[in-house]
Amino acid sequence: MTKQEIFNHIEESLELDENTLKEETVLDDIVEYDSMGKLSLIVLSDEEFDKKLTGEQMEEFKTVGDIVKFLEA
Amino acid sequence: MKLHRFEHPDFTSNTYVLIDKLSDEACLIDIGEYTQTKKLLNRRKSVRALLLTHAHYDHIYHINEFLKDHPDCCVYASHYTLQALGNPKLNLSFYHEDPVSYNGGGLIPVSNTDKLTLSPNLTVEVIATPGHTPGCHTYRIGHYLFTGDAYISGHKVVTKLKGGNKEEGAKSVAEIRKLLNPGTLLCPGHGSTYQITESNTLRGLLKL
Numbered sequence: 001m002t003k004q005e006i007f008n009h010i011e012e013s014l015e016l017d018e019n020t021l022k023e024e025t026v027l028d029d030i031v032e033y034d035s036m037g038k039l040s041l042i043v044l045s046d047e048e049f050d051k052k053l054t055g056e057q058m059e060e061f062k063t064v065g066d067i068v069k070f071l072e073a
Numbered sequence: 074m075k076l077h078r079f080e081h082p083d084f085t086s087n088t089y090v091l092i093d094k095l096s097d098e099a100c101l102i103d104i105g106e107y108t109q110t111k112k113l114l115n116r117r118k119s120v121r122a123l124l125l126t127h128a129h130y131d132h133i134y135h136i137n138e139f140l141k142d143h144p145d146c147c148v149y150a151s152h153y154t155l156q157a158l159g160n161p162k163l164n165l166s167f168y169h170e171d172p173v174s175y176n177g178g179g180l181i182p183v184s185n186t187d188k189l190t191l192s193p194n195l196t197v198e199v200i201a202t203p204g205h206t207p208g209c210h211t212y213r214i215g216h217y218l219f220t221g222d223a224y225i226s227g228h229k230v231v232t233k234l235k236g237g238n239k240e241e242g243a244k245s246v247a248e249i250r251k252l253l254n255p256g257t258l259l260c261p262g263h264g265s266t267y268q269i270t271e272s273n274t275l276r277g278l279l280k281l
Contacts, residue, residue, distance in 0.1 A: 015233045
């Protein structure tokens, strides 16, 4: 999966328009990154990337790039 | 009829208990909360039905404990919701520390426009209101309207979770708004109930 596709998945999970997010986008600045948005990303990680992502791990993420790196690894 | 609302302290999801005062029978809407609900039900003759608005874990969290206490109670919901009851990934409890699933009996699928007569004083109208999940139902019982998470006063419908659909959610909100007549008590899946009256109808509709 390309990096762009990962961005698109994240944007879709947060119900954002395409190409809204950049690697340096700070998660706390995204209104849609609320408890439901975080749960949506946890589901995305499991179903599309077969990776278990926990709420505790999400607390460590500061930027969208952190999520992308996790999903790419 | 007497309505009780109990809110889960962590999930904030509502469990509603509707009591028919004449027969002392109860009907539940969702089962996320079961501490105060259990205390109330222990004094009742019987529980006629559990109506599920949808199967997200915060609305079904105590279903196993409840059905163990009330094995004769039937569970009414959409096909999708009943399927999700037995699938922790669909009901999202898989991503919670305490997965929930129920695969036992007593499940009765209902669809849009169905009318259930649970007792002489208890008739339920089923309104399909997808969007938050594909299987969301709203239930109208007398002047009570139980909308689950398809419609919560002052909040945008959450459609970013698995199976959510923004367009369907908007259509369902429009359908529910048509049902908000003066006298209706709106009973959402989270938060307080909201009384629709002649004087606040316009203000209320604009706010919602």
